[in-house]
Amino acid sequence: MPGPLYALHMSVPQHLWSLVAPAWIPGTPLLQIVFRTLVVYGFLIAVFRLLGRRSMGQMNVFDLALILVISNAVQNAMVGPDTSLSGGLIAALTLIIVNWIVSLIESRSARARRLLEGSPVLLIHDGNWLHENMRRERVNVEEIKQAMREHGVDDPSGVKLAVLELDGSISIVPTGTEVKRAHRVVKTIHHPG
Numbered sequence: 001m002p003g004p005l006y007a008l009h010m011s012v013p014q015h016l017w018s019l020v021a022p023a024w025i026p027g028t029p030l031l032q033i034v035f036r037t038l039v040v041y042g043f044l045i046a047v048f049r050l051l052g053r054r055s056m057g058q059m060n061v062f063d064l065a066l067i068l069v070i071s072n073a074v075q076n077a078m079v080g081p082d083t084s085l086s087g088g089l090i091a092a093l094t095l096i097i098v099n100w101i102v103s104l105i106e107s108r109s110a111r112a113r114r115l116l117e118g119s120p121v122l123l124i125h126d127g128n129w130l131h132e133n134m135r136r137e138r139v140n141v142e143e144i145k146q147a148m149r150e151h152g153v154d155d156p157s158g159v160k161l162a163v164l165e166l167d168g169s170i171s172i173v174p175t176g177t178e179v180k181r182a183h184r185v186v187k188t189i190h191h192p193g
Helices: 004-011 014-024 030-051 053-057 061-079 085-108 110-117 131-137 141-150
Strands: 121-125 159-164 170-174 178-182 185-190
Touching (some): 030 061, 030 085, 061 085, 085 110, 121 131, 141 170
Antiparallel strands (some): 178 185
């Protein structure tokens, strides 16, 4: 018994069908597209996680070019030789769904959030540079000094805390500022007076 696609094919004039059909009929099995998309997504998350948060928080022209080239390169890995509209939509839908699931898991599990996003990292504590943390996160002194200037602090001795945040930005807490902590992570800052 012919399926719904055959019935649609028979109800559309032949010249129109030849224009519409190639856009919708996938050239790669849909489950293979889903699987390939999941593999590429997992690979990119792992690579970007290994690159560190500074690379994601401070994008420049070279980073933008890299992301555009990567997106073009992995597109073929996700859908294979398939150029159909349905293949592209399935890949996009898979990415949206898996991203939604990951964000749902992160919102319900602090352990998963730490694993996927990491934790804020101290770079300066009570005016002392934490060089090991800076090296591990690939943050240089000039980047921290820039953040200090943005917060009106000109010398490291005036910094109680410099924190590399999850989004790649650097927060500066000036000396003399009261800090409330929750599970050893800076949560709120209260200015005296």
